[in-house]
Amino acid sequence: MKPKVFVTRQIPEAGLTRIREVCDLHVWESEMPAPYDQLTKRVGGMDGILCTLTERIDAALIDAAGAGLKVISQMAVGYDNIDVRAAAARGIPVGNTPGVLTDATADLAFALLLAAARRLTEGVEYIRSGHWTTWQPRHLLGADLSGATLGIIGLGRIGKAVAKRARGFDMRILATSRHLTDTEAEAHGATRVDLPTLLRDSDFVSLHTPLTPETRHLINRETLAQMKPSAILINSTRGGTVDQRALYEALRDGVIAGAALDVTDPEPIPLDDPILTLPNALVVPHIGSATVKTRDKMALMAAENLIAGVMGQPLPNQVKLP
Numbered sequence: 157m158k159p160k161v162f163v164t165r166q167i168p169e170a171g172l173t174r175i176r177e178v179c180d181l182h183v184w185e186s187e188m189p190a191p192y193d194q195l196t197k198r199v200g201g202m203d204g205i206l207c208t209l210t211e212r213i214d215a216a217l218i219d220a221a222g223a224g225l226k227v228i229s230q231m232a233v234g235y236d237n238i239d240v241r242a243a244a245a246r247g248i249p250v251g252n253t254p255g256v257l258t259d260a261t262a263d264l265a266f267a268l269l270l271a272a273a274r275r276l277t278e279g280v281e282y283i284r285s286g287h288w289t290t291w292q293p294r295h296l297l298g299a300d301l302s303g304a305t306l307g308i309i310g311l312g313r314i315g316k317a318v319a320k321r322a323r324g325f326d327m328r329i330l331a332t333s334r335h336l337t338d339t340e341a342e343a344h345g346a347t348r349v350d351l352p353t354l355l356r357d358s359d360f361v362s363l364h365t366p367l368t369p370e371t372r373h374l375i376n377r378e379t380l381a382q383m384k385p386s387a388i389l390i391n392s393t394r395g396g397t398v399d400q401r402a403l404y405e406a407l408r409d410g411v412i413a414g415a416a417l418d419v420t421d422p423e424p425i426p427l428d429d430p431i432l433t434l435p436n437a438l439v440v441p442h443i444g445s446a447t448v449k450t451r452d453k454m455a456l457m458a459a460e461n462l463i464a465g466v467m468g469q470p471l472p473n474q475v476k477l478p
Contacts, residue, residue: 159203159226159466164190164211167231171206171455178463179204196220204466206458208232210423215242227465231458232445233257234394235475236367244477251461251471255313256453257445262317264444265392268416269306269360272388274298275414277438299359299388299413301325307358309374310365310393311336311346318362319344330354333365355382360390367394375399380406388414392444395421404431418444 158180163172166187175181182198184190189210190198199205199221206229207213213228218239228243229251243250271277275298282288282296306322308315311331319329323345331346332354341348355361361383365371375389376399383389389412391398400421406412408430416438420429423442431437445451461471 160201161204161206161462161466162199162202163206164195165208165231167206167208167458168452168455170452171231171459174456174459175206175462179466192217199225203227204229204462206231206462207238209234209237211237213238213243215239218242218246218248226468227251227462227471229458229462229465229471230475231454234366236394236396238475240475240477249465249471250475251458251465251473252475253454253457253461254473256457257450258313258317260447260450261314261392261444262321264418264446265314265318265362265364265390266321268390268392268418268438268440269362269388270301272390272414272416272436272438273301273360278435281435299386301327304328304359305330305357307331307354307361308346309333309351309354309361309363311341311344312364314392315362315364316344318364319346327360330358351379352382355379356384358387359384360388362390363393363397365393365397367396372396373399373402375403377402377406380411383412385410385413387412388416390416392418395419395423400429400431404429404434404437407431407434407436414438418442 161179161181163183165184192212195211196217202221203224204227209232225248227249228238230238231253233252233254235252238250240250275296279296302325305328308319308331311333322329329346330349331341332349332351336348338348374397380402403415407415414436418440419442461473464471
């Protein structure tokens, strides 16, 4: 008998096809995430769960799956939606998909940086609203990248890939990370500094740190006040690393010049969130890894973690407790 597994979202077919080869596959039918009460019902009796960052996988849900649950596989790098400690206490490994989305997410972060620096969304709106009547020498002036300073908070895989792109634009790079050494920073063209120095000296600040209790609202009223009035914030990691209300007020009041966000808190962002009314805030719907090639690879990696787990084998990519 094939092991029974539940996939919580409609993931790319490449992953589903691989799972069907080995498992009795059950998939949440809707394009919208399953409500938590429905999720707890659907996981009952499953040998494995493949989830995404939109689902809360807590101790109660793990217990609802029953004693036969052997693995939880996340189709994402981050796993702050999963109670990894609760899973470990029950002997259940948790898998994720590191590395595969590095370049796609770094490309998106740099696209956000460029778009905010050159005020592209404002330019598009200017045309669509019928205001473009002539070329103007002082209109929609943006920020230069060449010679500017980029501060990277979190010089992990994606942070390093962003630094690589920044070097191509002749940017000065500052970096801060929990375990970063001077040697490692220098190997990627960056200078290691503390957070206050990075905030004070950077023209652009890009967030690439995981969401933990220590990094939640890392960017808040106090840290925003340390940034240059001309600075632009880019967030392509997790919405919870930024106090969104504080960011709105900072953008509204000119504490900083702009922000470009691929992630928000909550997600999806409510249409009445005041940050959406600001011309200097660019918000896109969590599309950092949204390329065909990357999402197919993520689905396959998550499938391989799932299959390994239900077969009692080591996961190719297993989350390790800190």
